[in-house]
Amino acid sequence: MKKLPSSKKLSFSNIPLGLLLVGLAGLLIISMGIAIGVGSVPISQSTVWGVIAHKLSFSNSLPNWSIGRENIVWAVRFPRTILAAIVGATLAVVGAALQSITRNPLADPHLLGISSGAALGAIIALLHTGMILGLVTVPVFAFIGALFAMFLVLGVANFSMANSAGRLVLAGVAVAFVLTALGNLFIFMGDHRASHTVIFWMLGGLGLAQWNQLWFPFITLLLGASYLIYKARYLNAMMLGDETASTLGVPVQRFRLIVIVVCALLTGAAVAFSGVIGFVGLMVPHIVRLLVGGDYRKILPLSALLGALFLVFADIVARIIIPPEDMPIGILTGLAGGIAFVFLMRQRRNVAF
Template sequence: MTTPSIAPVRGRGRLERRTWIICVALVMSNCALIVVSGAVGSVAVNPTEAAQIVTGHLIPGMPWMSDGSLTPLQDQAVWQFRMPRTLLAALAGAGLALAGALMQVTVRNPLAEPYILGVSSGASVGAVLVIVFGSAVVGGLSLNAAAFAGALATCVTVAMLARKNGTLSPTRMILAGVALGTLLSAVTSYLTISTDAQNVVGVLFFLLGSVSAATMTSLIGPTVALVASCIVAALLARSLNALMTGDESAVSLGVNASRLRGLLLVIASLLTGTVVSVAGGIGFVGLVIPHIARILVGADHRRMLPVTVLSGSLFLVAADLLARTVAAPTEIPLGILTAFVGAPFFLWLMRRGGADRAGLGR
């Protein structure tokens, strides 16, 4: 008589252990890939030396930092140039993946991602305005601040257009986001073709995504946004599960569906705007990674969100490593590489048996 009640508990226990194993493996893979990324470049540095340089900067007094075994050029190449871009790629991948997962809950659509609501397009308009006309046109805001302001303005506009009878309608959000994103993309395209030739390359490189200009200072904004969003998302994990079952079920469980959607929209916009402001437009991360996480550990957000964040980080660090090595010395914009990798992989997922568990086969 007790077997039916014990079996689900044992099943959940196995899934919890599997989630922990996957998370530990992802953390170790991220650390290893970050070290490898720090070792790859025109200045010869092996992974062991790269690990020593990173450790030496994090823990003062390491003997190898002063015994002459590492040259100043190696130290500069790893710590000042390669580490900032690698860490920014990790933060951007984690942020976009989390934003995608939250957007899919917000609109209850497995094909949703931050870009579907036009948030990325709004951030791009703000940044391109600064590149083309200077900061004076946006009240003296920096490029990063203008991109974030554009994302926030788009978020507010979509929320206003999506309200129906005092609540946020998922269908209206998608329609409003697609229409507004298309309009903002047209504005960006017009600004690009009407600007001086010397600005076009900078605009296009920004729109296609890149972390090549990263500095340690540029990591502060994405780090704060990601940590705050992860904390809020973890606290809301049970409510996210309820929202995915439908508004009526969520309300019966004590969840204010409309208010929760508004909060999720703000969090996703914060993450997307912050990432776009420092790394430009990078697609497919927020679309593909959450589905991979669901296939690995199921749809429960208490398990899925940590795997999503860690997988997104690993994916974009790997993409950045490929972007600067595949066609060296030319660097491929990240947005192009993620599209080449993400689109076929997404189509492959749809053909797999696990696609139903990810919500793609419905």
């Protein structure tokens, strides 16, 4: 049987990057409007956008909705939806960057133990130290935990002389198990009356989103993603191997260290406000590569938008699947991501990632 020509495969590599970004951004805005209107109390799109325009002073017309619906839209669902987009974009960008510097298609913040380290730091802050640094206590502890986890993975890989990319992932899995066990230990040793809240948070959720907290993950994403996109040429070179990247003028060791720190900061900021959400950083970059190729100048911005879009849709499903309860979003991303990745592997079964 003859193989189908490559032109038959779904590909957007010939479409200008600007057009793809505008299209995905428009789809994301529409999806966020739908997400704000969905829930135990359905709200029409006209009311959703009317409330947003009124709050942002884009409209001077008198409100024709109740105060209750206005509070649902502005105080509850809008910050939650924005947090979903921020976290989805963050995890996708981190996954893409880690896959470059490790040259491993399985690298993502979850498999390399970064999420587990961030969760451990957040657990210590929530159950043992208290809010000693004020509002930024949990994000700071989550960042320290994520950074510790990443350096621990590198240390284990160096100790075991695991120089290959595959063994680096194995080191990450081992560290993730250890840090998860430590997190469970700290939960067991903490206040049992508060443990149920932490356990629900570890499953991944966006229900605690507040306006006064969104600035931290947003600014972190803006700065971290901007740096990675600015260094996209270096990330392209890293995919060719350390020696080749070095001959192309990339300071390999220093650049890898900087990317690790940036990824730890991004992951810590995301995990601190959403809990542990898996598979976004692993799956989304692969889908983007499948559609537009391996150029990181395209992969990073498109992964950010597609990751945001994916998590916004996951949040919609989480709120409607068992109303009026919200299913932990980490469960949905694990199910959807695992199934999608199996089909992705089947489609690319003859291609070396």
